[in-house]
Amino acid sequence: MSSIQDIHALELRITDIVEDYINELYDEDDVLAIGLRCGKIILNVDARDAIKIGKTTEIYSLQELVRMGDDGKPEPDCDRIRDIANSWLFLD
Numbered sequence: 001m002s003s004i005q006d007i008h009a010l011e012l013r014i015t016d017i018v019e020d021y022i023n024e025l026y027d028e029d030d031v032l033a034i035g036l037r038c039g040k041i042i043l044n045v046d047a048r049d050a051i052k053i054g055k056t057t058e059i060y061s062l063q064e065l066v067r068m069g070d071d072g073k074p075e076p077d078c079d080r081i082r083d084i085a086n087s088w089l090f091l092d
Contacts, residue, residue, distance in 0.1 A: 002089035002091065004091060007085050007086060007089045008085075010041060010088060010089055011081055011085040013043060014043070014076075014081045014085060017032055017043065018032075018062060018066060018076040018081065019076060020045075021062040021066070022066060022076070026045055026062065027047065029048070030045050030047055030048075030062055031045070031046070031047070031051065031059050031061055031062060032045055032059070032062055032065070033045070033053070033057055033059050034088060035056045035057035035058070036056040037054075060084060064077075064080065065077050065080055065084075
């Protein structure tokens, strides 16, 4: 079980990755992999074929975590990111 602070922290970690993707620090085909290792959530960004996929690993396309803002500029899709964080952590 987790706290709301844990969920928000995971949302922020994912949001930072998506912002880096938008700012072209990652290749356009890179994906976000989220998995569990020793009870901890591990995030990794790389090409899909370079990601080690374990039993608990989920792959998310970074492109799908970006939406167009009201100003026409790309921004992290907060709703999608929140859904992902909530699928990995549960409230006490």
